[in-house]
Amino acid sequence: MGTVEGPSRRTSISTPPRDEPFSHGILDEDEGSRRALKMYLKPVVGATVMIWLVIWSVLALYWGANWKVFSGLHNLDGWVVDFDGGIIGSTVISAYMNATGAKEQISWHVIPASEFPGGEADLPKAVLGEKCWIAVSISSGASDRLSAAIASANTSYDNSAAVTLWGNEARNENAYSFFLEQQLEGPMPEAIAAFALQQSQQLGSNADSLLRTAPKLVLSPLNYTLVNLKPFDIQVATAVDFVGLIYLLILSFIAALANFQARVMISGIDRRLRFKQLLILRFVAPFTIYFWLSFVFSLLSLFFKVPFDRKFGHAGFFIYWMLSWSGMLALGLSLEAMITLLTPRFIPFFLVLWIIVNVSVVFFPVEILPTIFRYGYATPFYNVGNATRTILFGTRNQVGLNFGVLFAWIGISLITIPLFQGLVRRGQVKEWRKKMGAEQNRQVEEKQRRMSSGDDATSSAGTQVEVSEV
Incomplete structure (x- = not known):
């Protein structure tokens, strides 16, 4: 508060409060506080709305992938092959045909033994070759061996050699533990019970003596053996x-973000x-960075x-390293392309989409x-995961195809990065030209102003001389 002293009185003059930092409340009514609050709320509310939309759109994709997963089990094929041709074979086939047809059940198919020229050994090869997900084989001569054992009251008869169930856990350990193993073994109790009842009725009076000697x-009389051809035995x-695939994508994102900040926000290079020189930098940098990061990422697994x-x-190990490098390039170059347009402000939203799109299809079979x-x-x-399973567990070898898909993604990014960078460069050049034009106009105006000031000064000096002469 200041005062002005007069001859007979003092007059008070109010001074506005100083706009000092660290001195305001959230809801202060002064112009600066209201403007700052508005500037704060605008991006926060906008980001909240965008995250809300991501939850209901992008995240819904992953929820949808796990929503009715059991309703799609009928898309998985199981084979039943009767190499026996006797009563055991017909009983087992009947049990498995009673356990198919619903959407929540594996689609079981009876495959003629004649389609396996190599005999029973060809069936596990078909499972490993991913021609079917699971399989059941009734051993050749199983019914005859049982009849011979009954006739001789053989106490060492192996009832589990009659039927073999074939699984392949390493193909998808989640599917195997959640439902494949259950549906593979599920029909067998029915077959075992039905066959035991049928056999006891056929034995008649001989059943009593067999109960005493070979119960x-x-x-x-019937059992089975479960064979997991490729167990998921590497925890x-x-x-x-x-x-690890999610980590691979996150590491690629961090590298792409650091590359953008160094190129655009820090160095301005x-x-x-x-x-053309910028494109060379944009390609050489990520290829080199991902080459090293994929190596240390692969070494981590080797250490364990x-x-x-x-x-x-x-x-x-070398194949896995190259697979990780190709995977990082396929994932990271897409981020390199999109960050050009979206900038660091919006690239996290694309990252969420990129993660969900990929993760949704690798937990359960597509x-x-x-x-x-x-x-x-x-x-x-999907392709990095499939090739990794081949390297670690020896599943169906499609490594060449998997690399081909990754190379296709890399190729797409090698097209989109120059395209997006070209669009940005066009805007940068336009902005620079506009700025340079404004600067030139300012310089011209300044020059004209100075010239005008000089003319005025000359005229004034001339007038003064004339007055002096007079």
Whole structure:
């Protein structure tokens, strides 16, 4: 508060409060506080709305992939092959045909034994070759061996050799533990009970003597053996072929974001380089960065004793390293392309989409998911995961195809990065020209103003001389 002293009185003059930092409340009414609050709320509310939309659109994709997963089990094929041709074969086939037809059940198919020229040994090869998900084989001569055992009251009869159930856990350990193993073994109790009842009725009076000498031939003449051809026996592999894929994408995102900040926000080199030189930098940098990061990422698994030599020997680690490098390029170059347009402000929203699109198709088999998820066969996660399973567990070898899909993603990014960068460069050049034009206009106006001031000064000096002369 200030005062002005007069001859007879003092007059008070109010001074506005100083706009000092660290001194305001959230709801202060002064202009600066209201403007700051409005500037704060605008991006926060906008981001909240966008996240809300992401939850209901992008995240819904993952929820949808797991919503009715059991309703798609009928898309998975199981084979039943009767190499016996006797009563055991017909009983087992009947049980499995009673356990198919619903959407929540595996589609069982009876395959003639004649389609396996190599005999029973060809069936597990078909399972490993992923021609079917699971299979049941009734051993050749199983009914005859049982009849011979009954006739001789053989106490050493092996009832589990009659039927073999074939599974392949390493193809998809989640599907195997959730439903494949259950549906593979599920019909067998019915077959065992039905066959035991049928046999006891056929034995008649001989059943009493067999119960005393070889009770198994009466009470349990039929059993089975479950063979898991490729068990998921590397626990740390979960961190390699599923969760590790998410980490691979996150690492690619961090590298792409750091590359953008160094190129645009810190050094400004993107505005100094010619367009072709800028593209060279944009390609060389991520290829080099991902080459090293994929190496140390692969070494991490090697440190924890992941056996990369099961399928391809010592070359397995190198193949996995190249697979990780290709995967990082397929994932990271897409981020490199999109961050050009979206900038760091909006690229996290694309990252969420990119993660969900990939993760939704690798937990369960794509075949059992709704039809829209068939795109999964072309995703980087699916192909890196499939090739990794081949390296670690020796599943069906489609490594060449998997690399081909990853190369296709890399190729797409090699097209989109120059395209998007060209659009941005065009805007930058336009903005620069506009700025330069404004600067030139300002300089012209300044020059004209100075010239005008000079003319005025000259005229004034002339007038003064004339007055002096007079």
